[in-house]
Amino acid sequence: MALVDLLTLAEEKPELKSKVYRELLELGLSTPDYCYLCGRCSGGCTSMRLLELKPHEIAALARDGFIEELVGSEIIWACAQCLQCRERCPQGVSPVDIILKLRSIAVSRGAELPEELSKMMMSILDTGLIQEPREVVGRSGRKYTREALRLPPAPRPKDMAAFSEALMSTLEVVLGGV
Amino acid sequence: MGYELELVIYPGCLASTELYACELSARRVLDALEVPYRDAEGLSCCGMPVKSMSTLAWLYLSARNLALAEEHGGDLLTLCSVCDFHISEARRVLKHSRELRAKVEELLDQEGLRYAGRARAVSMLAVLAEAAESGKLAESRGLSGLKVAAHYGCQTLRPSDMPRPDHPEAPGRLEAIVKALGGEPVDYPEKLSCCGGILVYTRREAALTLAGEKVAAAQERGADLIVTPCPHCMKMLDQSQKAAAGVVGKPLSTPVLYATQLVGLALGLSEEELGLDLNSSPVEKVLERLG
Ligand code: SF4
Ligand code: SF4
Numbered sequence: 001m002a003l004v005d006l007l008t009l010a011e012e013k014p015e016l017k018s019k020v021y022r023e024l025l026e027l028g029l030s031t032p033d034y035c036y037l038c039g040r041c042s043g044g045c046t047s048m049r050l051l052e053l054k055p056h057e058i059a060a061l062a063r064d065g066f067i068e069e070l071v072g073s074e075i076i077w078a079c080a081q082c083l084q085c086r087e088r089c090p091q092g093v094s095p096v097d098i099i100l101k102l103r104s105i106a107v108s109r110g111a112e113l114p115e116e117l118s119k120m121m122m123s124i125l126d127t128g129l130i131q132e133p134r135e136v137v138g139r140s141g142r143k144y145t146r147e148a149l150r151l152p153p154a155p156r157p158k159d160m161a162a163f164s165e166a167l168m169s170t171l172e173v174v175l176g177g178v
Numbered sequence: 179m180g181y182e183l184e185l186v187i188y189p190g191c192l193a194s195t196e197l198y199a200c201e202l203s204a205r206r207v208l209d210a211l212e213v214p215y216r217d218a219e220g221l222s223c224c225g226m227p228v229k230s231m232s233t234l235a236w237l238y239l240s241a242r243n244l245a246l247a248e249e250h251g252g253d254l255l256t257l258c259s260v261c262d263f264h265i266s267e268a269r270r271v272l273k274h275s276r277e278l279r280a281k282v283e284e285l286l287d288q289e290g291l292r293y294a295g296r297a298r299a300v301s302m303l304a305v306l307a308e309a310a311e312s313g314k315l316a317e318s319r320g321l322s323g324l325k326v327a328a329h330y331g332c333q334t335l336r337p338s339d340m341p342r343p344d345h346p347e348a349p350g351r352l353e354a355i356v357k358a359l360g361g362e363p364v365d366y367p368e369k370l371s372c373c374g375g376i377l378v379y380t381r382r383e384a385a386l387t388l389a390g391e392k393v394a395a396a397q398e399r400g401a402d403l404i405v406t407p408c409p410h411c412m413k414m415l416d417q418s419q420k421a422a423a424g425v426v427g428k429p430l431s432t433p434v435l436y437a438t439q440l441v442g443l444a445l446g447l448s449e450e451e452l453g454l455d456l457n458s459s460p461v462e463k464v465l466e467r468l469g
Contacts, residue, residue, distance in 0.1 A: 023233065028274035046332075046372040050384040080377035080385070083263075083336035087346055092339075103230040113231070116379040120227040124239070128222035130191040136198065138455035139462075146194075149202055149453065154194045155221035157242075159289055163222070166285045170235040171228065 016067040020101050030092035032063035041085035041095050051078035055085040055095030062098050071106045077114060108173040121171070125164050128157045185215040185300065186247040188265075190258035191223050192409040197417070199453030200409045203438040204257050204302055206451040210442070211309050215255055218246045224261040225268070227379070237278060238285045240268030245286055247297040254299045257438075259408035260376065262343070263333035265299040270340050303334060303407040304343040306441055307351035310358035318444040320360030324467060326440070327364045327401035328352035329392065329415060331408035332372050352405060352437070359444035368395040375410030378418075383425060389414040390426030393434075403433040403464050405440045412436050416459045433461040443468065 021031045039056050047053035053075055061070055070076060079099045086094035107113055113121070120130040133154045135145050146154060157163035168175065187208075193200040208215050225239030243265060247254045256262035272279045273295060286293055309315055330349050338346040347370070353363035373392050374385030393415055396404050404415055414422070416434035423430035434457065435443070442452045443464070454461050 026275045026278055027233070027271050046374075046388065047377065047381075047384070050387060051381060077380040078377075078384075080332075080372050080374060080388070082332040082372040084332070084372075087336045087338060094337075100230055101233075104232055107231050114380045117227055117230060120223075120379075121231065124223050124228065129195055130223055130227060131195050133195045136196060136456060139458065140455050142455060144198060144453075144456060146198060149198050151198060151201060151205075152217055155189075155219070157222055157289070158220040162289045163242075166238060166288045167235060170232050170238055170285065174231045 014065060016105070017062070017065045020062060020067055020098070020105075023101055024094075024097060027097060029094045029097055032059045032093055032098065034091040035059040035063055035093050036091065038090065040088040040090065044084035044088050046080040046082040046084060047078045051075075053078045055099075058098055058102075059093055059095050062102075067102070067105070070102050071109065071111075076102045076106065104174075113174070121174075125167055125171075128160070128163060129154065184250060184252035185213070185255040185305075186218045186250050186252040187215045188221060188243060188247075188254040188256050188261060188299075190256065190261040190409065192413060193257050197409045197412055197436075197456075199439060199456040200257055200412060200436045202451070202453040203436060203442050203447075206447055207438040207442045207445065208305075210445050210447060211314055213305060213309070216250060216252070218250050220246050224264040226260050226264045226376070229264070234278070234281060234285075236264065237268050237271060237282050240265045241272060241282045241293045242286055242289065242291055244269060244297045245291040245293045248292070248294055253297050255302065255305065256299045257302050258410065259301065259331045259334035260410050262299045262301045266340055266342075269295065269298060301334070301343040301407065302437060303351060306355050306407075306437055307343070310355045315355065315358040315441065315444070318359055319446045321356070321440075321444050322360060322468060324361045324464065325364045325400055325402045326356045326361045327366055327396035327399065327404045328356065328369065329373065329396070329404050329406040329411055330370070331375065331406060331411045334407055335370070352407065355437070355441065356405065359441065361444075364396065364399055364401045366395050366399045366401070368392060373411045373414040375408070375414050378414065385414065386418060386422045386425040389418055390422035390428065390430065393419055393422065393430045393432050394426060394428045397430060397432045401432060402467060403435055403440075405435050405437055407437040409436065416457050419459050431460050433457070433464045434459045435461065435464070
């Protein structure tokens with residue numbers, strides 16, 4: 001469903017909006033209230049042409065309180081995190097950071113995490129890295145590991161249990177699927 | 179100078195687990211340039227993949243790496259622009275918000291770590307650029323006029339409201355390195371466009387389109403090779419070049435090198451030392467040209 005269609009069913013949610021605003025301020029960024037719809041962000045947006053993401057629309061909808069609708073839309077997963085919108089905004093608004101906040105609300109409400117992100121998260125909890133060191137094949141067909149290349153062992157938190165526990169506590173809402 | 183303290187090498191997840199050539203060539207080039215660096219135990223992911231789920235998870239991961247660098251009295255030498263951005267951004271946020279900083283310190287305490295806010299992320303690009311600026315690359319055997327297209331990567335350059343290694347709209351340090359090595363920078367209008375390095379985790383097809391268009395643009399302007407300071411960009415432009423060619427329907431065959439692979443070649447380091455067999459793009463074309 002397109003974002004505009006969703007809006008016909010929409011209803012403002014002031015509490016959610018103030019949560020997003022509070023969290024953006026914590027990051028030292030302007031709230032969407034500063035957006036005057038100049039469109040510069042969308043003009044430079046990597047995902048606009050291919051995936052119809054319009055960061056100015058995200059900022060405006062967040063400003064008008066339609067957080068619920070944004071959180072329910074697949075479009076928030078189309079952002080390339082190219083940072084053009086943050087760079088271009090004359091008002092210090094950062095649509096990409098609004099989008100990341102919307103993603104985390106979506107996930108905390110049980111939206112399915114994109115598979116790749118979910119795999120990386122599980123691996124970080126287990127090993128500290130997005131994946132275990134892999135055996136890779138060169139153009140010659142030769143196989144390589146870190147050891148074969150005489151690289152030191154891959155980094156790993158010293159106290160794995162304490163690390164996992166600390167990280168887990170920051171991801172509780174996500175893992176609990178509240 | 180971009181770095182005053184000792185450098186703790188921080189390869190990041192991609193270079194540590196898969197794109198070994200980035201880490202290998204970085205270590206060998208640092209040795210060759212006599213830039214001292216050390217390893218620190220206990221490093222982890224910078225938190226990029228979990229930023230979509232929890233701000234605090236990302237801040238904790240970035241901060242613990244900075245805390246480990248601080249234990250060694252050093253800065254983090256980042257080999258990846260995505261790590262460099264996320265760690266630098268975390269440092270900025272932890273300076274800005276007392277509440278977030280208190281929460282992060284509590285988490286670090288569970289691991290026995292302390293964050294004082296001293297250590298910074300220093301990018302490999304900055305280290306190489308400083309080597310070029312100080313004339314350290316001048317004695318290399320050179321790139322014999324090879325035409326090199328620079329791909330900086332989005333997170334290398336933006337946003338300019340915090341310290342980044344080059345100018346967001348008119349960067350020039352990669353070109354300066356190429357010139358110092360006797361190569362010829364090739365300009366192309368798509369230079370600042372995105373390769374899809376993070377988009378690939380949520381919208382694979384679109385990301386491959388971006389990568390394919392990017393390589394095609396450099397190829398059409400006669401580049402002998404593309405150079406990038408970011409493993410995520412390597413993953414797209416080099417490792418995924420064939421897949422990207424399929425998606426955009428163009429015959430792509432342009433060598434792509436990680437920044438320290440290019441510098442290492444010009445310095446005369448061997449193919450093994452630079453892990454050149456691990457690139458997927460046809461780097462033998464470059465080797466033939468250099469003889
Ligand atoms: S960061 Fe996302 S929203 Fe912002 S310009 Fe890039 S793709 Fe568009
Ligand atoms: S650039 Fe900033 S002010 Fe302009 S539309 Fe985008 S968010 Fe709003």
